[in-house]
Amino acid sequence: MRALRFFEPGRVAGVDVPFPKPGPGEVVLKVHATGLCNSDIRVYLGEKKAAAGVIPGHEISGEVAAIGAGAEASVGETVSVCPILCCGSCSFCREGFRNRCQARQTLGYDLDGGIAEYVRIPAKLVAMGHLLPMDPATPPHLRALLEPFACVLNSIESLAIGAATPVAIVGGGPMGLLHLIAARAYGGGPVLVVEPEAERRTVALELGADAAVAPEDALAAGMEMTTGEGFRAVSLAAGIADAVPLALGLARRLGGINFFAGFPPGASHTLDLNRVHYDEVRIFGTQNAPFHLYAKAAAMIPRLPALDRVVTNRYALADAAEAYAARLGKSGLKSAVVV
Numbered sequence: 001m002r003a004l005r006f007f008e009p010g011r012v013a014g015v016d017v018p019f020p021k022p023g024p025g026e027v028v029l030k031v032h033a034t035g036l037c038n039s040d041i042r043v044y045l046g047e048k049k050a051a052a053g054v055i056p057g058h059e060i061s062g063e064v065a066a067i068g069a070g071a072e073a074s075v076g077e078t079v080s081v082c083p084i085l086c087c088g089s090c091s092f093c094r095e096g097f098r099n100r101c102q103a104r105q106t107l108g109y110d111l112d113g114g115i116a117e118y119v120r121i122p123a124k125l126v127a128m129g130h131l132l133p134m135d136p137a138t139p140p141h142l143r144a145l146l147e148p149f150a151c152v153l154n155s156i157e158s159l160a161i162g163a164a165t166p167v168a169i170v171g172g173g174p175m176g177l178l179h180l181i182a183a184r185a186y187g188g189g190p191v192l193v194v195e196p197e198a199e200r201r202t203v204a205l206e207l208g209a210d211a212a213v214a215p216e217d218a219l220a221a222g223m224e225m226t227t228g229e230g231f232r233a234v235s236l237a238a239g240i241a242d243a244v245p246l247a248l249g250l251a252r253r254l255g256g257i258n259f260f261a262g263f264p265p266g267a268s269h270t271l272d273l274n275r276v277h278y279d280e281v282r283i284f285g286t287q288n289a290p291f292h293l294y295a296k297a298a299a300m301i302p303r304l305p306a307l308d309r310v311v312t313n314r315y316a317l318a319d320a321a322e323a324y325a326a327r328l329g330k331s332g333l334k335s336a337v338v339v
């Protein structure tokens, strides 16, 4: 079968590999679509680690094609994948934070992922329920949003966004726009999106942002929207250390700031510490999502047609390497490889 391989930073290529066969407890999925994540691009750029020779792709949707002995699954079932393999017994796993397991491995980084015709799902992942049934009527590129949307729900819930929560989203790329759609679904608003590119600001307004402004206009616009108080919830959905003061400036007293996007290795920035002490602004991060939010994302995705606006670029498997180039050039929003 055809697949994409990551060899080293700067080098991915289409290759022929043997069809995976399911061992005991394993399942092989026929891939329908796999999303390309900003973190895949960071691996390509050498900012994030992945095993040399791995098939990338952790945002996987597909159908069950073959079942190993003892695996509980049914052939033909439409599923999306929670790609996190965890030990199941450490304190993080026991508390439900499989994404924080210290023995965590992830499909597409440590084990072969979904930019291929078929992908083998390890027995442990099958047994832990990480193949989530999805409505086959939902298009494949939207079913492939399960993992990124679960990550966004983790951000939204960690920021305690609910009815009428004023929200500022710094970064109007695909993940920022998913934040916007999710914040709206949770009843949040007004929502400000801060984004330097005019085209992305236009999309944000179409998707229901109350305002979408360039970074230099954000503080003035944000204070006007919140009668000078600032936002209860601020998500930094761009991994730019220099955007930290803006995120801090947009936060209301008692507000929360989530560092949602990963920063380049070694990134650091100074902080006005008294915003944390005197104003009780809480700063935290989220990465990936606990498992229950995958289940919630699976239920929400078919009900959110606006998600279609975020996946602008679709590539055939043969053109998967090109999808990397497009993301590097920031053309369009999110990309998916549709197999």
Ligand SMILES: [Zn+2]
Pocket: 037, 038, 039, 058, 059, 147, 148
């Ligand atoms: Zn992802």
Ligand SMILES: [Zn+2]
Pocket: 086, 087, 088, 089, 090, 091, 092, 093, 101, 102, 103
């Ligand atoms: Zn664990």
